[in-house]
Amino acid sequence: MLKSFLSLFLQQNCPLCERITEQKICQDCLKQIHSQQFKNTAQFWSDELPLFVWGNYEGKLKQAIAALKYERHAELGEMMGQWIAQAWLKSLARKQLILIPIPIHAQKLKERGFNQAELIAKGFSQVTGYPIQPQALIRSKETKAMYSLKPKEREENLKNAFKIGKLNQSKTNVLLIDDIYTTGTTAKEAVKCLRSHHIPVIGIATLATTKQI
Numbered sequence: 001m002l003k004s005f006l007s008l009f010l011q012q013n014c015p016l017c018e019r020i021t022e023q024k025i026c027q028d029c030l031k032q033i034h035s036q037q038f039k040n041t042a043q044f045w046s047d048e049l050p051l052f053v054w055g056n057y058e059g060k061l062k063q064a065i066a067a068l069k070y071e072r073h074a075e076l077g078e079m080m081g082q083w084i085a086q087a088w089l090k091s092l093a094r095k096q097l098i099l100i101p102i103p104i105h106a107q108k109l110k111e112r113g114f115n116q117a118e119l120i121a122k123g124f125s126q127v128t129g130y131p132i133q134p135q136a137l138i139r140s141k142e143t144k145a146m147y148s149l150k151p152k153e154r155e156e157n158l159k160n161a162f163k164i165g166k167l168n169q170s171k172t173n174v175l176l177i178d179d180i181y182t183t184g185t186t187a188k189e190a191v192k193c194l195r196s197h198h199i200p201v202i203g204i205a206t207l208a209t210t211k212q213i
């Protein structure tokens with residue numbers, strides 16, 4: 001009796017399909033999201049900026065990221081971070097790392113109410129135990145929407161977009177965290193800023209990418 005009474009309160013609409021569910025995302029959507037997961041999440045862990053990425057930016061995974069960012073379903077962020085972390089522990093677990101979420105500009109933070117990368121980092125931290133330093137990088141420049149820009153313009157747009165904020169343990173390796181990896185321009189600019197302050201960055205972990213295998 002009490003259980004069914006409580007479950008009434010726990011029920012809500014799935015943010016992706018509107019069906020009633022007791023979870024953050026319904027079973028069916030969750031299954032479709034997981035069908036976008038890469039078999040080898042470390043396939044891009046090489047090059048100048050190694051990328052660890054959970055899945056393909058398509059279908060329900062794309063929709064889930066949009067729900068987090070644009071429909072402000074903040075509750076999805078930590079869960080997404082946990083998915084990445086579980087895959088990370090299976091393939092690339094390290095002893096000691098610091099997580100730094102890619103920051104958004106203060107104006108955007110005010111509009112959205114949260115930084116999605118920080119929520120994802122929080123979920124990642126819960127599973128791995130790595131500490132987060134969300135104040136380490138600051139987005140000092142309000143950048144234009146990237147999708148409308150050509151590659152050269154993207155670089156120009158993001159030049160010096162970051163500056164160093166508060167960072168403890170600056171000798172420990174950093175893993176950057178973000179929601180999506182597209183051209184990598186944002187990530188590279190963030191790395192440039194950290195490295196110019198002699199902070200070692202080993203790579204970036206994201207939930208999804210538009211990169212093709």
Ligand SMILES: [Zn+2]
Nearest residue numbers: 014017026029
């Ligand atoms: Zn659903």
